[in-house]
Amino acid sequence: MSRLVLGVVTGVILVLPLLAPAYHVLLMLPFMAYAVIVLGLNLLFGYTGLVSFGHALFIGIGAYTGAVLTTHLGVRSLELMLLASAALGALIAAPVAALCVRYVKIYFGMLTLAFGMVFYTFLLKFYRLTGGDEGMQVLRPTLLGQDLGGIPKTDYLVGPYYYYSLAVLVLAGLVMWRIVHSPFGLCLRTIRDNPTKAEALGISIVRYRWSAFVISAVYAAVGGALLGPPTGNVDPTLAYWxxxxxxxxxxxxxxFANFFGPVLGAFVFIFLQDTVMAVVPYWRLIFGAILALVVIFAPTGLMGLVARRRPAEVARA
Amino acid sequence: MKSSRREFLKAVGAAAVGGGAVGFPAVARAQARKGVPSEPVKVGVLAIRAGIAAAVGTAGLRGTEWWAERVNKAGGILGRPVQLIVEEESNPKDTVERYRRLILQEKVEVVLGGISTGVTLALGPVAEDMGAPWLSWDGTTQKGVEETMPNPKWAFKSVDNEFEAIVAAVLTAKYFKGIKTVAGINNDYSYGHDCWETYQHVLRRYTPDVKFVLELFPKLGVTDFTSHIASIQQAKPDLLMSSFWSGDTTIIMKQAAAVGLFKTMKAVFTTGGGVHDSLKKEFTPEGLLLGYNSMYFDDPKGSALLKQFVREYKAKHNEYPPYECDHAYFCAESFKAAAEKAYASAGQWPTKAQVVKALEGIEVESLSGRRSWRGDHIQMCNFFQGVTTHKNPYDFVTINPVEVMSTKVAMKPAGGKLLDWINATFPLKG
Incomplete structure (x- = not known):
C-alpha cells in the first residue's frame, strides 16, 4: 500500500468522529480492536504459516483481565489493563505455544482449538470465579489517568476512547511492521516457505515459531482488552471457537499475504456484518457464501485482488 | 406510504432468504392526533433468530408482529402507524452493537426484546447510558438470583429467573405429597443452576426431610440423555425436577418414555411448556407437573383476546403459541399505553423520558390477562402450571387443573434478598 493511501486512510480515521454518525464511529471500536488482534494472528498465519483456531483464548484472556481489574480489583486504568492483558496473554501463551508449535498444519490447528475450548469451558463452568454464562462487567476505564466518568458513555466512546484505541492500533501496527521487516520476520518467512532449509541454515524452528505464537497471543490479549469497555460486559462467547x-x-x-490485508479484512468484516445483519435475518448464510467465494476465487483476499491490478505498488507495501 | 431504499432491501432480502425482516403491515388511514407527528413510530425489536433459543425468539417476534398489525389496523398509536425494525439478539457484544444501531441509526422510540440473561445483563447498563426505554421480553439483569440494577431509569426487565421454580416447588408440595427423594436435571448454565437451588430451598420449607439424591447438569442443547436417564434410574428418586425449556424437554421426554421412567417416579417440568405442542401424548404421560411460564394457550378462563390470538396464530403458523408471545405482546402494548397516557398530560407526542415515567406502574390487558410493571421496572403477571392430561382435542398434552400464581405473591419484592424472602414467606412445615 502506498504511503499516500496509508496517509489518506489515517487522516480519514482521525477526522471520522467529527464527520460520521455516532453509530459508525462506534463500529470503528471493534474494528480497531480486531485490527490489533489480526495483526498478531497474521504473524503466525501469514508470516509463519501456522493457522490457529484457538486465538479466541487470548482474546478472552485480555477481555476478562480488564473485567477482573475494573470490577474486582478496583484498577480502572486502561494502560494497566492493556499491560496486564499483554503480560497474562504471554504467560499463558508460553506453555501453550511450547506444546503447539511442535506440530504443524491440521495438528497445530486442532491443538490450538483444544486449548481454546479448555479455556472456554473454564469460563463457563467456574461460575463463582468468572460469572459463567452471565459473564462479568467491565467498568469504564480511565484513560491516561483521566477519569472520564462524568461524560455520557457514547460521548466517551466516540471521543477519548476512539482516539485511544486508534493510538493503540497505530502503535501495534508500527511494532508489528518492525517485527516482520526485521531479521526475525525474515526467519519466520523462511521457516514458512522451507523449514528444512531454515533448519539447515541454523534457524531454530521451534524457538522462532514459539516466539511468533507468544507475540500473536499478546496482540490478541491487547485487542481483547479493547473489546471489553464498549460492551461493558465480557462473556464466554469471546473465547468460543x-x-x-x-x-x-x-x-x-x-x-494474509499482505501486511495490511488482515486489517482491511477486519474493517470489511465489521461493516459488512453490520449491513447484512440489518437487511437479511439469515446473515450467516451470506457470510458463509462470501467465505467460500473468497477461498475459491480470491485466495489471496481483497488485498490480493488489489495486488493483481497494481502489482508494483502493493509489492512495496 | 413511501418506502425507503433500506425498507425495500429488507423486503427483497426477506423474500430472497425466506426470512423475517419486517416491512409495513396494513395501516388503517388515521389522522394523527393534535401535537403528534404523522410519520410512523419506529419500534426496535431484538429477537434471537439462531441457535437453541431461535424458536423462543421467533415466538416473541410473532407476538410483536401480531400486536403491530392489530394496532395499525386500529389506526396506530395516537394516529401514528407502527413500524417494526428487527435486529438479532446473539451474544452480548453483538447485541449491544445492534441495540446501539437501533437507537443511534434507526432512531427508534423504544427497544423491545431480549431473552438471554447473559445478553440482557450487558444491555441494561447500555440502555441506561443511552437514555432510551428498553423493555425486555424475558431477560433480567440478575446476577444469579440477585438484582444488579435495583433502580433503573430506562431498563424494564422480565420476571425473576427463579420464579417458576418457586411456583413448581409450592405445587410439588401440593400435588405430590409424601415425596421423600428428588433428583434434578437442569441445563448447565446460570438459569438451570438457579432454578434447581431455588426449587430445593422452597421445597425444603414444605417437606424438611426431603432428600435431594442426584443433580445432573447437561449442556444446553444436548440431544442424548441416555446416560443421564440411567443415572436417574439408579438413584431411584420419588420425583424428577427439570427446568428445561427448549427442545431438550421433548427429547428427554421421548427417551424417558422408551424406558418407562415416569412409571416409577413423578416429575416436574417447571418450564417445559415452552415447547408444549411438541410434547405428544404418545410419549408424554399424564400426571406430570408442567409449567407454561406466563401464558397458557388453552386457559379455560382465557380472555377473548387470548382466544383470538391463539386462533390466528394457529391459522398463520400452524402451531399453538408458547409463552414468549405474551411477554412480547405485553412489552409492546405497555409501550403503547404509556405513550397514550403521557400524551394525555403532555398534549403532544411524549418524550422518551415521559414514556418511561408513564410506564412505571402501568397495567394493561395482555394475552394472558392483566399485566403490569412494578416500580423497580420488573414485570408483574401470572404464571400457569398444572398436571398433564390427555383429555383434550390435541395430539399433545395440556394441563388440568390449571394453577395460576401471581408474581405478587410468589416473587421476591423489590430490593429483597431471595433466601431471606423465601425463609420469611414459606414457614417451615412439619
Whole structure:
C-alpha cells in the first residue's frame, strides 16, 4: 500500500468522529480492536504459516483481565489493563505455544482449538470465579489517568476512547511492521516457505515459531482488552471457537499475504456484518457464501485482488 | 406510504432468504392526533433468530408482529402507524452493537426484546447510558438470583429467573405429597443452576426431610440423555425436577418414555411448556407437573383476546403459541399505553423520558390477562402450571387443573434478598 493511501486512510480515521454518525464511529471500536488482534494472528498465519483456531483464548484472556481489574480489583486504568492483558496473554501463551508449535498444519490447528475450548469451558463452568454464562462487567476505564466518568458513555466512546484505541492500533501496527521487516520476520518467512532449509541454515524452528505464537497471543490479549469497555460486559462467547474462526475469516478476507490485508479484512468484516445483519435475518448464510467465494476465487483476499491490478505498488507495501 | 431504499432491501432480502425482516403491515388511514407527528413510530425489536433459543425468539417476534398489525389496523398509536425494525439478539457484544444501531441509526422510540440473561445483563447498563426505554421480553439483569440494577431509569426487565421454580416447588408440595427423594436435571448454565437451588430451598420449607439424591447438569442443547436417564434410574428418586425449556424437554421426554421412567417416579417440568405442542401424548404421560411460564394457550378462563390470538396464530403458523408471545405482546402494548397516557398530560407526542415515567406502574390487558410493571421496572403477571392430561382435542398434552400464581405473591419484592424472602414467606412445615 502506498504511503499516500496509508496517509489518506489515517487522516480519514482521525477526522471520522467529527464527520460520521455516532453509530459508525462506534463500529470503528471493534474494528480497531480486531485490527490489533489480526495483526498478531497474521504473524503466525501469514508470516509463519501456522493457522490457529484457538486465538479466541487470548482474546478472552485480555477481555476478562480488564473485567477482573475494573470490577474486582478496583484498577480502572486502561494502560494497566492493556499491560496486564499483554503480560497474562504471554504467560499463558508460553506453555501453550511450547506444546503447539511442535506440530504443524491440521495438528497445530486442532491443538490450538483444544486449548481454546479448555479455556472456554473454564469460563463457563467456574461460575463463582468468572460469572459463567452471565459473564462479568467491565467498568469504564480511565484513560491516561483521566477519569472520564462524568461524560455520557457514547460521548466517551466516540471521543477519548476512539482516539485511544486508534493510538493503540497505530502503535501495534508500527511494532508489528518492525517485527516482520526485521531479521526475525525474515526467519519466520523462511521457516514458512522451507523449514528444512531454515533448519539447515541454523534457524531454530521451534524457538522462532514459539516466539511468533507468544507475540500473536499478546496482540490478541491487547485487542481483547479493547473489546471489553464498549460492551461493558465480557462473556464466554469471546473465547468460543467460532470467535477464533471469525478472526481467521477476517485474515483470509483481507488477505494474509499482505501486511495490511488482515486489517482491511477486519474493517470489511465489521461493516459488512453490520449491513447484512440489518437487511437479511439469515446473515450467516451470506457470510458463509462470501467465505467460500473468497477461498475459491480470491485466495489471496481483497488485498490480493488489489495486488493483481497494481502489482508494483502493493509489492512495496 | 413511501418506502425507503433500506425498507425495500429488507423486503427483497426477506423474500430472497425466506426470512423475517419486517416491512409495513396494513395501516388503517388515521389522522394523527393534535401535537403528534404523522410519520410512523419506529419500534426496535431484538429477537434471537439462531441457535437453541431461535424458536423462543421467533415466538416473541410473532407476538410483536401480531400486536403491530392489530394496532395499525386500529389506526396506530395516537394516529401514528407502527413500524417494526428487527435486529438479532446473539451474544452480548453483538447485541449491544445492534441495540446501539437501533437507537443511534434507526432512531427508534423504544427497544423491545431480549431473552438471554447473559445478553440482557450487558444491555441494561447500555440502555441506561443511552437514555432510551428498553423493555425486555424475558431477560433480567440478575446476577444469579440477585438484582444488579435495583433502580433503573430506562431498563424494564422480565420476571425473576427463579420464579417458576418457586411456583413448581409450592405445587410439588401440593400435588405430590409424601415425596421423600428428588433428583434434578437442569441445563448447565446460570438459569438451570438457579432454578434447581431455588426449587430445593422452597421445597425444603414444605417437606424438611426431603432428600435431594442426584443433580445432573447437561449442556444446553444436548440431544442424548441416555446416560443421564440411567443415572436417574439408579438413584431411584420419588420425583424428577427439570427446568428445561427448549427442545431438550421433548427429547428427554421421548427417551424417558422408551424406558418407562415416569412409571416409577413423578416429575416436574417447571418450564417445559415452552415447547408444549411438541410434547405428544404418545410419549408424554399424564400426571406430570408442567409449567407454561406466563401464558397458557388453552386457559379455560382465557380472555377473548387470548382466544383470538391463539386462533390466528394457529391459522398463520400452524402451531399453538408458547409463552414468549405474551411477554412480547405485553412489552409492546405497555409501550403503547404509556405513550397514550403521557400524551394525555403532555398534549403532544411524549418524550422518551415521559414514556418511561408513564410506564412505571402501568397495567394493561395482555394475552394472558392483566399485566403490569412494578416500580423497580420488573414485570408483574401470572404464571400457569398444572398436571398433564390427555383429555383434550390435541395430539399433545395440556394441563388440568390449571394453577395460576401471581408474581405478587410468589416473587421476591423489590430490593429483597431471595433466601431471606423465601425463609420469611414459606414457614417451615412439619
Amino acid at each position: 467460532t470467535h477464533s474462526g471469525n478472526i481467521v475469516f477476517m485474515t483470509l478476507l483481507g488477505g
